[in-house]
Amino acid sequence: MVKQNLVISDASISLEIFAAESCLEVPAASSSIIKMLKSESQHGGKITTFVASMRNSSPTRFRPTEVRSEMDEQISWVTHHPSALGMFDQIVHASRGKQIVMFLDYDGTLSPIVQDPDGAFMSDEMREAVKDTASYFPTAIVSGRCRDKVYSFVRLAGLIYAGSHGMDIEVGDDKKSGEDVSFQPGSEFLSMIDEVYKILLERVGSIPGAKVETNKYCLGVHFRCVDEKKWSALAEQVKSVLKGYPKLKLTLGRKVIEIRPAIKWDKGNAVEFLLKSLGYANSDDVLPVYIGDDRTDEDAFKVLRDRNRGQGIGIIVSKVPKETAAAYSLQEPSEVMEFLRRLVDWKRYDLCASM
């Protein structure tokens, strides 16, 4: 078993602790953001801001500064983030001479978003498409769910599973050493997370529709079924619990408040770690493709966007315009399945043609 240690700088800890205190995720240190947060704190507006973020979660809907018609917004969206199906030929052309590595989020990407998070099952057709994809390209599932849970949904061997937003990675056997490669950068927080889970179950239980989910290295408080009038009370409860745990931070996903260790480790770090584990660190011979629908997937999109000479492709799953670092878009899981099937068909044809 190969374990790797994560070094956390004091600066990153203090920033994340401040973010936890302010109930807002601060993805990039910025003095103006910190000033804004401090100002809000002084004026008692923290909960209002947080509830507004809850309303806009997953990720923020694109909000133009000037008034534009919906059609203008849509045209701008498809211009800047064209359909990955419409641009399929260009995408496979970019992969010429390179190994495609697929990264797939689970909820909202391979399965529909449903009221009950325990019922987010993927279809047999989607499972078949993912299985075929993994037979031609290294494929990783990168999810906010705990690894065991996402595996119980996907039920496919031969894939890499990264659960808890990449804080619980199981790569499999290293090709050279034969050792099992795994990585759990948040392991020192396990008992703390479990403690907070029990407190949240008690505190949040009185709010109808709220559901607390443990994902081992992080927690989720789902508010999809909570009356919007109760969101403020819910945010207050979660915030009051987190006050006693400055080493944890809050982030927002699709209708879920997430609690995780305040360490600099996200889905973007997980993608970099997995590429390195697969032997593609700083390699020009790889084309990573990441498909996801959530605010937390933006960290991975940014990593791919900023790779050497843009050698990475981010695809956001969304029907509406949103702020995103992804280059392409797909509207819903059925389009993700279509994209995966076309990728497999293209690869099969390509292999036959080269024989």
Ligand SMILES: [Mg+2]
């Ligand atoms: Mg998702």
